[in-house]
Structures are given as structure tokens and as C-alpha cells.
Amino acid sequence: MYSLLTQGAIVFVIIWCLWKYFRQVFVKSPLDNIPGPPSEGFFYGNLRQLLDRHGWSMYDHLLNSYKGIARLSSPFGHRMLYVFDPIALHSIILKEQHIYEEAAWFIKSNQSVFGSGLLSTLGREHHRKQRKLLNPCFSIAHMRRMIPIFTDIGHKLQKGIESCVSCREGPIEVDMLAWMGRTALELIGQAGLGYSFDPLVEESADEFAVAVKMLQPALMQVNFIRRFLPYIPEWGSPWLRRKIVEMIPHEGIQRVRKISDTLHERSVAIYQERKRALELGEEALSLKLGKGHDLMSILLKANMEASEEDRLPEEELIGQVSTFIFAAMDTTSNALSMILSLLTQHPHVQHKLRKEILEAAQGEDLDYDALVSLPYLDAVCRETLRLHTPIGMVFREARQDTVLPLSEPITGLDGSHISEIMIPKDTILLVGILACNRNKAIWGEDAMEWKPERWLSPLPHTVMEAKVPGIYSHLMTFLGGGRSCMFVLLRRYLRCVLGSHLSSSSGFKFSQLEMKVVLSLLLMKFTFAPSDKPIVWNIAGIRYPTVGDATTPSLPMKVGLYKETRGD
Template sequence: MVSFLTVTELFLSSSRALYSLTLTVSILVASGYIGYALFRRFRRPHSTRLKGPPITGRNFLFGVLPDILKAPYPGALYEGWAAQFGSVFSVPAPFGSKSLVLTDPKAIAHFAARETYGYVQTPRAKHFQERLIGRGLFWAEGDSHKRRTPSPSLVSHVTNKFSRQRRALNPAFTSAAIQNLAHIFFDSAYKTKAAWDVMLESGPSNGTVIEVQLWMNHISLDTIGLAGFGHDFGTLSGKESSIAAAFDTIATKGSFWDTTFFMLSFALPIMSSVPTGRRILLNQLTKTMFSLGDKFLETETTRDVATDKSVMGLLVKSASTEKISHEEVKAQINVLLLAGYETTAVSLTWALIELSRHPEIQTRLREELLQSEGDLNWEDLTNHGSFLDAVTCEILRFHPPLGEIQRMAAEDDILPLSAPIEAADGRLVDSIFVTKGQLITLPIECINRSEAFWGPDAKIFNPARWLDETDGANKHRAQDIQGYRHLLTFSDGARICLGKVFAVSEFKAVLSVLVRNYTFELPKGPDTVIGRHRNILPRPKVEGEAGYDVPLKVRHYVAPE
């Protein structure tokens, strides 16, 4: 009989052999993968090497992301680099890679024209969006990164999902469709007025301090609920909303580990699955949004299809024609909530802050609004040339809700330049070769405030610049940007925001009611420091206040005798 010791020795020997074999195979597989990656990297030509801040040990893992997150105004970083390195330059990206930053108008126009198939979202961004809001319009685009040289027929195929969703939504965002919803914008403003009147009547005679960002959230959420899918969240009437609670909870400051894992997820996407406090809250928000989508689609079958003028009502009507699935329709509800709620609330809050900082601009706007008897009509909301329109455009320019976007080249490409720049090797180049997989950054906030585009007063909040749009001295190269009113705030090209007219009309309607009836000022004076609170989108906040609070002193406007 074989002894126990002998069996043990045989087992250990076999285990060591198996371990050795496994280790050898693992090393061979890893070596093969690394060799293949290096072969692919060096076999194919690189993107044109450009100047830019160097990769150091400090930013090898995260790139410039920590600098962007810490900066009070990230656009200034990009503008400084553009002045130093040229209109297109490279910055460190995660894991020692590089991202090309575009501030040249010709390169930007080319980039915008090729979005959805030539320049696509990174895999991590698509994964995040799919988990948060589903496969809606933000997520949809082509899969042209799977083929190096797509044929015209393939390009048509891969952009089909994006095109179908956009075509299905188009009827809901025509001027006529939004005009039918304009009364909802004013209703939300007047519900706010009714609540504020009560607060002012019971408050001190010299005005009441109101945390205005909370109220802008309520306005935005109730408006997008009613106009978007015929649902009244009721937050302006004091009702509690699970959606509002989810957004507010996420807005609380994240812990050290939340921030750490957030930054790590840009380099290692698997880190986005770690159940940090912020990730758990995002999962709860996603669950709440999808639950709301299910409820809407359940009740849609009982509504009068002929009279439902909401965005989603019109989408459901066109869904069958464009072959939009149930899940895609539900995802559009999440797109509306996320885009319609956050962006408008942020912009309205910034408007009240800037009017408080510049009382002379506030007075001029009020004087114009008081010339109209009653509320503005649709032409007033959509026409250009008024001071209200000028203030609106300047807020969009000065405080874009989204500071930058990042895409990835789905195929090799050549970016044209409006003027030659010096490459890393000292050569002057008038175009840039971009290889498949190259990261591209479009710094919206930087371009919107760039002196090269907007003249020497680009860093000054000045609505008057919009009153004479023929003044080339004020506009400089901004005329070369093809986005809404020469801005990149709503993006550009194929992905320009479908809801831009909706957003601008809502903004003007709400601001007109509030400014006509109230005066606003910062309790500690116009020089009060305004910071930024990191949320799904950056939020303004008064430094020293909790969370993203923006307390303003509000008074009834009393016309001088």
C-alpha cells in the first residue's frame, strides 16, 4: 500500500508541475498580448506628434483630469496651453496616452461634420451612459470603429440607429410643437412667483434670502415632466419627488474614495462597477428613471393620442414609423430628464447670479421686459435682437453647462487647420493626421471664452456684444463656429442638441417672469466668490455655503414714482 506521505509528495509534485505550467502559459499569453499590442502600435503610423504639456509621473495614470477637476475655471487651462503650444495640441490622458485638443475653427468644423461615425464616444462613456440612462439618443451612434475603411453603405448602416432615433424625435422639437408647450414654461414661472410672494410677505421688509438654485431645480423638473411626458412632479407645489430626491442626493459631496474610484474608472473602466457611495446613488437614480419610464408607457395607452402634445407623446406616435423599440422609447425619457433637468436649472441659476453681480444689466433687462403688456409671445421668445435674447446668449457663452466633450477617432482621418502650427518636431503643418483610436477633446468652455474667438473682452460678461452681430471686431473667429449662434454650448454638426429651441424658450420665459417681478442681489455683495460644485454637471455655488446653495436676497420690484 502506498503511504500517505508518498501520496502527498506525488500530489505536491503534480501541483507544482501544474502551477509551473499555468504560470508558463500565463506568461506566454501575456507576452503574446503585449507583443501584439506593440506590433499593432508600431506597425501603424502614429497621429501627428504635437506639442503640449508633458506626461509626468504625476499625471501618467490620470492624465490632466485631476487638474481639470480642481480648476475653478478649466477653460483657462486649455486656453493657456493653446497660447503656448498652438491651436491644436496634445495633453496627457490616462495610462500615458494622449488626447488631441481642438481650438482651431476649421478642425472643429471638420470634427463636428464627422461625429457619429468618424468620431465616436469612448467605450467607457458609452458603457456609463447605457448603465445610467439606457440606449437613448446620447448613446446611439455608429459602430464604424469595427472596420478600418467603412464603405458608404456601411456608414449608412452604422449611423442608422442614431438617425432613426433623431428622426423619431424631430416632430417633438419643431417650432410649432414647442410653441404648443410654451404655456407650461410660464405656468412653472408663475407657480414659483406664487410661492415666493408668500415667502416675501412673511419675511423682512428689506427682502428675503431665497436659495434660488433649489427653485430653479423645481422649475426645470416640473417643466420637463409636463412638457416632456405629461407628468406633474409637483415640486413647485411642495410635493416630494423620488427623481428630485435622487438628483439632490447625488449632488452631495462625494467622499475621498468616491473621487478616487471615479478618476480610476477613466483608466480602468472596471472601477466604475465598484459599489462606492456615489455609484450606489447613481444606480438608484437609474432605477428611479427607468421605473418612471415604465409608468409613462403604461399610461400612454390610455391617453388621447390626438391631443397629447408632449415630447414623448409625439415620439410614441412616430415610433412605429421609425421602428423605435420599447426600450429605446423608455431611454429617451431618461435623456429628457437628464438633459432637460440639469442643464436648464444650471443656466437659470447662473443667470440670476450674473444679474446680481451686474445690477445695471438687471435694470436694463427689467426695463425692456416692462415695456410689454403681460407675458412675452412666441415671437418674443424666438426672435433675436432683444436684450433678453442678448442676456440669454451671453449666459450660454459664459457658462456652458457642459465644459468639454471627448470623442475617439473611429478611423484614420486628416484634420484640416485654418492656420499652420508647429509640430513637436519643429515642422510647420497645415493639417494633422489622426489615427484610429486617437482621443479628441473639444474644450467648449475654453472656446466660448477665448479671446482669439471673442475679442479682448471675452472674459467679461457683456450681453451687449450680441446686439450688433455685424460687428466683426467683437466676434473675431467666432463666426467660423457653425453651432447655435456661433457657440458650441449645444454642440455642433450631426449631434447638435435637438432641444436647443425648447431650452432657450423655457429659459427666456422663466427669466422674463422673475426679472419683471423681483430684484436680485448677492447678500454679501456683487464680489461674492462663486465656486463650482462637482455633480453630474458642474453647479455654481456660493463659496462657504453647504452643497451647491446659491442664496440671493429677493425683493418685489416696485416701479419708481
């Protein structure tokens, strides 16, 4: 009798799981009437097209063929929506952000890689606690204190590159992505963690920097597998689960595991070092790197002084270290690399930008007020973050049935006019960050052109009328609402949990400031020209460049000393 009951229970659980996962195959949905591209098949849907690192044509098709929204197919018959309609985005990102949470697979995979940081938690109350402790880290006053740290690191970068360039006649090929990655890591190390990773001299790159830069390509190898993590039960001890992962014969999984281990080990060491410094008191802390003004010291002090209900456990504080490092390094370095790449393709922009910087500097380092008041530097940064945002899309998951409004009606497959869409619970939505930033209905017919000058005159009235819900310059680049990005995306990216008001969150200002300091110092010293090698920008959680079809991130370009071309 017991055996029959047990067998019946097992059968019931299997049927329930199959119904929960496959019910969308058999149940009709209001999404079936939304136009969209054909599926590749039952097993992949459109997901393989979206995750193909060379699949830019799919995103161009979605942008050019649909009016702000398109139905997509997820594996095994599940339905998804690709959304870049501004009113719909306002509902997802702001108005009903409590309904549209991060996808379960995204949270669970981040938990595995980064630990319990900002990228690995759900729930508004939990995010409120983390935001409350992090807000002091991004005040304008704190940003001003960051400038000397940024500038000192920028000068080390100058010397490091100069040591490569000055020993040759004329420009030489330099992998600027490697230098930008090392620099971004040192910036977040000193300003964010009170820790130095890299002296920024030739041939001295920390293996940790290499590991972080390889994380995005490694994650792309397991992107399809990550979607199934929420359906895998967490049974057994952490030790046992770890051993099972180690035995999985999948190159991508093992690469991610090793990188995650490297990230965690260094994060624990940094956290313990900061904690010991704080315990020694303010005087001892002032003698340490960062003098207690780094983000981690501020976070730890705020946590110690917080009430019991607002205090974060130690595992989450360690998770913040991993999150700081990845979010700040990969997005900032890739955004800087994209700007440099564009400057090699547009030498007149490079010349004009260098001229503005040199005239403002007059042989001195630029302070905070001077940097933020350079209009062309700001325009170059804004236009790059518009047209080439590091994070092209993020996933959201509807936690309950709801209605999604549209800016203008679309025509359904049955010929009807649709002005709002019923969204069933558990529907996956892809927030089209890149598509919204490139939408011709908002930005005009030249939306696909890189034109920094567009920011030096009033923007089209369509930009103002669209009311895009992003926190930065009518763009979705840094998202908005309760998950607006702390650095240059998060992951996004990247997608860190900070408030949408400048008074309580200037996180994206941190990344902008880093970029402007580094760009100004580089352009004062060097010239940049294209390499003879073919450069390909790959789709990933954070886009990255490679030479041709290579898998290792790289961005070679010809770098020369500016004094060599002063007469040009």
C-alpha cells in the same frame, strides 16, 4: 496537453490586452510633436487636472497658451488632444463626424445610468432612427403650443417664491438653484412627458428632483473610474453584475447606483402611464396632462406608426424618458441659475432687462412672438451661453487613422510648422467648447468679459470668418452635426442626437424658450442681489454651483418683491 493549451491561451489573451491598452507607451506617435502642458505622472497624466472641480486654471492655461490645439496625457501613457481650433472642430463635428465618435467609456457609463437612450448609443444608422422619430417634437408649431404650459408653470414658480418672500420685510435669502431645478423638472415633465413632478410650492420638492440634481456631483466622484468601463467584460447575467456593483465599497459608485435606480423606476412608471393613455385613444388622451402634445406622446405615436425597421424597442423608449429628464433639467436649471447669478453681479443689466420685459408685457403674459423678439433678453441669454456654457467640453474618439486640418500652422516641439496633424486610431480628443467660445482670436480682446451688448451690434468679422461649426450663433455651446444638443447641452450634454438644420431640429429652441419664459416672469416679480455667502462654480459634465467648498449644489441669493424697489 489541454491544460498547456488553456494556459497558453490565457497568457496570449493577457498579453494581447496589455498590448492593446499600453501600446501607446511604447509606440511613437505624430502627436508627440504637438506642444502641451507637462503630465502629472504616468498614472494620472493630465486627467486629474481636467477633472478637478476647482481646476479652472488648467482650462485658462490651455486657452491662453496654445493656438487652438494642445497635446495632453491620459492615464498610463495614452495621448489626448485638446481642440478648440475652428477648422479642426469643423472636421471633428461635421466633416468627419463618422470617424470621431463618442468615447467608449462615455457611452458605456451612460448606458449604465440612463439605459438605452440618446446618450447611450453609437452608430449613424441607429441615431438616424432615433432622430427621425424625435424631429416632430421640435417644430416651431409645436414650440408655440408649449408657451401656455411654460407660462402656467412660470406662474406657479412666481407664487412659490412669493410665499417665501412676502412674509418678510425686504429681500430674503433663497436657494435659486433648487427652485430652478424644480421648475426645469416640471417643465420637461409637463411639456416633455405629460407628467407633473412638482406643484412648486414651498417645502414640497420631489425627492426625484433632488436625486437628479445630485447626479453630476456623484458622477464627478467616479469620473476617473468611468474611463475603465470599456475594458470590463460584461460576463454573467444582469442580476449577477448588479450584485457585484452593490458589493463594491465605493461611496461614489453606490451614490450613482441609487440615483440611477431612482431615475429608472420613475422613467418606467412615466412610460407605462403614457402608453396606457395612448392605448385608450385620442379622446382619453386629450383629457390627460399635456393633451397628447407632450414630447413623449408624440414619440410613442411616431414609433407606433413607424415601419418595422425604424421602430425603437421598448427599452430604448424608456431610456429616452431618463435622457429627457436629465438633459433638460440639469442643463436648463444650471444655465438659468448662471444668468440669475450674473444679474446679481450686474444690477444695471438686471434693471435694463426688466425694463424691456415690462414694457413689452404691459401687464400681460408674453406670447411666443413677443418673447423671441426681445433683443436684450436674447442678448443676455446668448452672452451667458457663450461665456458660461454649462458643458465645457466633450470627448470624442477616432475610430480610424485620419488627418486633422488646422486654421493656422502651429510650431511643433522640434521647431517645424504643422498645418495638419496625423490622428492615429483610438486617439481621444477633447472638444473645447468653452475655449472656442472664449477664444480671443475669434471674439476679440474682451472675450472673457460678460457683455450682452455685443449681440446688439454686428459681431466682429473674425467671428464670421472663423466658421465655427456650432448650430447656434457661431458658438459651440450646442455643438453641431449629428450629435448637436437637444436641450441646453448634453450632456450635454449632454449632447443629444438631433440634426443640425432648424427645419429638422429645433431642440435648442426648446431650452431657449423655457429660459426666456422663466426669466421674464421672474424679473417681472422679483429683484435679485448677491448673497453674503461665497459661491463657487464647479467643473463637471454640467457645471454646478456650491457654497464654498461644499459638495451639495446650491445657489443662495437675496430675493425681494419688485414693487418694494420700484422707485430705484
